[in-house]
Structures are given as C-alpha cells and as structure tokens.
Amino acid sequence: MAEFGCNEHHQSEVINYMRFARSKRLLRLKTVDSCFEELKDSRLVEETFTVDEVRDMMDGLHAVVRGEVEMELINTAHTNVLLLRQLFSQAEKFYLRLQTDISELENREQLEQVAEFEKTDFKVSAKMNQDCSKPKLAPLNEGGVSELLNKEIAKLQEENDTLKAKLRTLESQAMNVLDEKTKAQRALKDLQKVQGDQQLTAQSKEISCLEDTVAALKEDYEHSLTVNAASQKDLQENLVSAKHELLRVQEQLALAEKELDKKFQQTAAYRNMKEILTKKNEQIKEIRKRLQRYEPNE
Structure with missing residues (x-):
C-alpha cells in the first residue's frame, strides 16, 4: 500500500x-x-x-x-x-x-x-x-492530551486542597479573633460604666466595626473555596485592611489610656483600667503576629 x-x-x-x-x-x-x-x-x-x-x-x-x-x-x-x-x-x-x-x-x-x-x-x-x-x-493523539488533562486536574485538586486547609486555619484564627474582641468589648463596657467617659463609647463602636470587618473577612475566606486562584488577591487585601484597623484601634486605645491615666492616676479604678488595657495591647500584638503570617512582606 x-x-x-x-x-x-x-x-x-x-x-x-x-x-x-x-x-x-x-x-x-x-x-x-x-x-x-x-x-x-x-x-x-x-x-x-x-x-x-x-x-x-x-x-x-x-x-x-x-x-x-x-x-x-x-x-x-x-x-x-x-x-x-x-x-x-x-x-x-x-x-x-x-x-x-x-x-x-x-x-x-x-x-x-x-x-x-x-x-x-x-x-x-x-x-x-x-x-x-x-x-x-x-x-x-489521545495519550498526550489525556496525560495533559490529568496533570492539570491533579494540579487543580492540589491547589483546592491547599485552599481548604488554609481556609480551616483562617477560620480558626478568625474565631479566636472574634472571641478576643468580644472579651475586649466587655472589658471596655465595664470600664465605661465605672468611668462614665464618652470616649469609651466611641472605642466600643470602633471595636464593633472591627468585629464586623473580621466577620466579613471570614465570609470572604469561605467564598474563596468556590472561586479560582484570583480570589487570593482579595483575601490579602482584606487582611491588610484588618491589619490597618487593628493598628488604628491600638493607637486610639493608647491615646485613651493616656487620657485616663491623667484622670485616674490616684484611683483604684485607674489601676484596674491600666491592667485591662495592658492585657488588651498584648492581645492585639498577638493578633498582629498571626495576621502577618498570611500576608507577603511589604
């Protein structure tokens, strides 16, 4: 032939x-x-x-x-x-x-x-x-195409598993952040009742906004399971925004601490308040360290 x-x-x-x-x-x-x-x-x-x-x-x-x-x-x-x-x-x-x-x-x-x-x-x-x-x-050329498709499917499956593991870790971190913020909010409310200071109400609102931001961040993490790898960029932006919120709250808490020190340096309430704020600053620093693990170095 x-x-x-x-x-x-x-x-x-x-x-x-x-x-x-x-x-x-x-x-x-x-x-x-x-x-x-x-x-x-x-x-x-x-x-x-x-x-x-x-x-x-x-x-x-x-x-x-x-x-x-x-x-x-x-x-x-x-x-x-x-x-x-x-x-x-x-x-x-x-x-x-x-x-x-x-x-x-x-x-x-x-x-x-x-x-x-x-x-x-x-x-x-x-x-x-x-x-x-x-x-x-x-x-x-069935063999070559099938092999290429299998490799691509395996790659996508591996990326999906990685995203799921990362989501579970971030969910745990977000829940811890919510618990810590809830405790911080209760402490600030108790301090507001003792002192009757108007500025503590503003601080409580800031904490509430931060809690809403963290809840929105958690929702974005859950949504990242059903979208492609491009959603990771939005996740990083939300983390940076949360970091900025934490830094701003930390700065405002520091200012509030200074003002309260001036007013209550001779009272027992001052000592209790200072101890609470010191504990709060340590918690915020710990949260900041946790968030820095999931964002690129700037």
Whole structure:
C-alpha cells in the first residue's frame, strides 16, 4: 500500500470517504447519462429538425444537466462541511484547535497524488476493508492530551486542597479573633460604666466595626473555596485592611489610656483600667503576629 502521508487508521478513514464520494459521483453521472438518453428517446424521433427545434432541445438539455451538476456540487460542499464538523467537534472535546490551509486544496501535485492513490491503492485497500466494522471517530493523539488533562486536574485538586486547609486555619484564627474582641468589648463596657467617659463609647463602636470587618473577612475566606486562584488577591487585601484597623484601634486605645491615666492616676479604678488595657495591647500584638503570617512582606 502506497504512503498517503498519514497513519494506517486515518488512511482507512480516507478510503471510506473516497468510496462514499465515488459512489455519489457515479450516481450523478448516471443521472446525467439518463438526461441524454431521455432526450434521444423523447425528442429525436424525426429525421430532420429546424434550427429553432435544435436550439430548444439543447437549451432544455443544458438546463437539466446544469441543474444536476449544480446540485451535486452543492451536495459535495455540504458533505465536506459535515465531515469537517465531525473532526472539529471531536478535537474540541480535547481542547484542540485544528487549522486548515485553503490554498493547499488547489495544490496540483497533491491532487495528482490523490488521483494516483485512488487508481492504485484505493481498490486494494477498499477490498481489504469491506469486512471491517465501521469504526468510531478516535481522538487525535489521545495519550498526550489525556496525560495533559490529568496533570492539570491533579494540579487543580492540589491547589483546592491547599485552599481548604488554609481556609480551616483562617477560620480558626478568625474565631479566636472574634472571641478576643468580644472579651475586649466587655472589658471596655465595664470600664465605661465605672468611668462614665464618652470616649469609651466611641472605642466600643470602633471595636464593633472591627468585629464586623473580621466577620466579613471570614465570609470572604469561605467564598474563596468556590472561586479560582484570583480570589487570593482579595483575601490579602482584606487582611491588610484588618491589619490597618487593628493598628488604628491600638493607637486610639493608647491615646485613651493616656487620657485616663491623667484622670485616674490616684484611683483604684485607674489601676484596674491600666491592667485591662495592658492585657488588651498584648492581645492585639498577638493578633498582629498571626495576621502577618498570611500576608507577603511589604
């Protein structure tokens, strides 16, 4: 069997298509022959014809033959489109993009090779494939594509597991932060009742806002499971925002501590308040260290 520029399986597919095209071509040629035979049997019954009669017969034959040829060309074009759609659909399942070179369809050398293949090897190959069952379309280079897809799936699965583990850790950290902030809020409320200071109310509001920010951060972490890797950027931005909030609260607490020191340096309430604020500063520093573990160095 002569080489046709493709493997044995694809060469067999080409032979099947050429067999189909040849059967359609022979059928259309028989139709054209029947047009001429019908003209001979129905119109050529007299010995002499006028010029107008001959012209009328030729025009009628021309219209019939032209219609048959045009129908065959249209059908051939549509058949080729269906064949291309099968190949493209199969390639798209494996994320392949096939390309065609229309200029090569008029390559005389390759057309002669196809004609030679049809004259010689086609008949032998067609006879060998008569008893073969009709195969289904097989993917091109299936092994390489499957291996690539498996690697990509494994990579995505690994990233997903990493995100899940990170989310569980961040959820635990967020819950700890909420517990610590709740304790801090209670301590500030108790201090507000003892001192009756208006500034402590503002500090309590800041703590409440910070708690809402941490809750929103937790919600963003949960949402990161269902989105792609791009959501990690939003997560880092939320962490930076929370860090800034903590720093601002720490600064305001320090100012409040100074003011309260001035007012209550000689009272027992002052000593209790200072002890609470000192404990609060240590908790905030610990929270800051925890948050710095999950953000890049600036």
